[in-house]
Amino acid sequence: MGEDAPILAADHVSLRFGGVRALTDVSFSVNRGEIFSIIGPNGAGKTSMVNCISGRYRPTEGSILWQGRDITRVATNRRAALGIGRTFQNLALFGHMSVLDNIMVGRHHLLSSGVVQGMLWWLGGAQREEIAHRREVEEIIDFLEIQAVRKAPAGTLSYGLRKRVELARAMALKPQLILLDEPMAGMNLEEKEDMARFIVDLNEEWGMTVLMIEHDMGVVMDISTRVMVLDFGRQIAIGSPEEVMAHPRVRSAYLGEEVEA
Numbered sequence: 001m002g003e004d005a006p007i008l009a010a011d012h013v014s015l016r017f018g019g020v021r022a023l024t025d026v027s028f029s030v031n032r033g034e035i036f037s038i039i040g041p042n043g044a045g046k047t048s049m050v051n052c053i054s055g056r057y058r059p060t061e062g063s064i065l066w067q068g069r070d071i072t073r074v075a076t077n078r079r080a081a082l083g084i085g086r087t088f089q090n091l092a093l094f095g096h097m098s099v100l101d102n103i104m105v106g107r108h109h110l111l112s113s114g115v116v117q118g119m120l121w122w123l124g125g126a127q128r129e130e131i132a133h134r135r136e137v138e139e140i141i142d143f144l145e146i147q148a149v150r151k152a153p154a155g156t157l158s159y160g161l162r163k164r165v166e167l168a169r170a171m172a173l174k175p176q177l178i179l180l181d182e183p184m185a186g187m188n189l190e191e192k193e194d195m196a197r198f199i200v201d202l203n204e205e206w207g208m209t210v211l212m213i214e215h216d217m218g219v220v221m222d223i224s225t226r227v228m229v230l231d232f233g234r235q236i237a238i239g240s241p242e243e244v245m246a247h248p249r250v251r252s253a254y255l256g257e258e259v260e261a
């Protein structure tokens with residue numbers, strides 16, 4: 001277990017909400033070091049899949065494997081402690097708190113996974129760790145080029161900068177795998193280009209494996225190692241961006257083209 005196994009795998013995952021089949025028998029694996037993207041039309045099951053990985057939803061059938069170990073029944077906060085990080089589309093930043101404090105909060109999220117561990121951490125040299133952690137947070141702030149706003153209340157920032165702070169908060173947990181749910185949504189071209197560069201760099205320089213959902217096909221095809229396409233909860237293609245774009249079912253389902261006879 002461990003080194004040879006994919007960092008993450010979904011094994012025959014199905015998810016139903018009453019009569020709605022959000023996912024049907026989806027299997028795939030993500031290799032360490034990849035930027036792996038999930039695409040597909042609205043309602044295809046992308047968010048459901050990511051929620052199964054983060055632990056927010058439990059698959060009706062099938063399992064989620066982390067480095068070969070079955071984590072289907074592991075709680076969300078434990079998954080974060082294992083090394084699965086994410087940005088939360090709906091978890092807003094604390095508007096009145098500074099950028100720095102918002103990023104530091106990410107760390108406390110990790111510590112809150114156990115009162116006893118938290119106590120031991122505190123008794124066992126918390127201050128030293130706190131200083132080391134602050135240094136890491138400063139590195140992340142430098143990396144994401146948000147030094148100029150580190151003391152600003154998060155609520156005063158532009159949309160693009162807020163998204164960067166959210167990314168910083170996820171990075172502060174030092175995840176091995178980072179889940180990004182539509183990181184470019186609502187961004188202008190320049191903000192998208194910046195975000196794409198940060199994703200590539202956090203992958204290459206910080207060694208984080210990336211799993212993302214993104215609607216912007218240009219960005220997906222540009223930066224992804226591999227792409228999985230979902231449609232009506234089923235996997236219809238998986239492969240390199242070129243392979244996926246050339247796939248007849250992708251062209252018909254996703255790009256609305258007629259499938260040639």
Ligand SMILES: Nc1ncnc2c1ncn2[C@@H]1O[C@H](COP(=O)(O)OP(=O)(O)OP(=O)(O)O)[C@@H](O)[C@H]1O
Nearest residue numbers: 017020021022040041042043044045046047048049
């Ligand atoms: N909590 C829920 N309760 C009931 N149905 C749900 C729930 N979450 C998702 N669904 C349904 O599951 C299907 C897949 O939804 P999901 O949000 O995973 O798709 P998506 O590909 O992320 O779509 P979008 O691109 O619009 O975000 C949809 O039919 C959706 O209505």
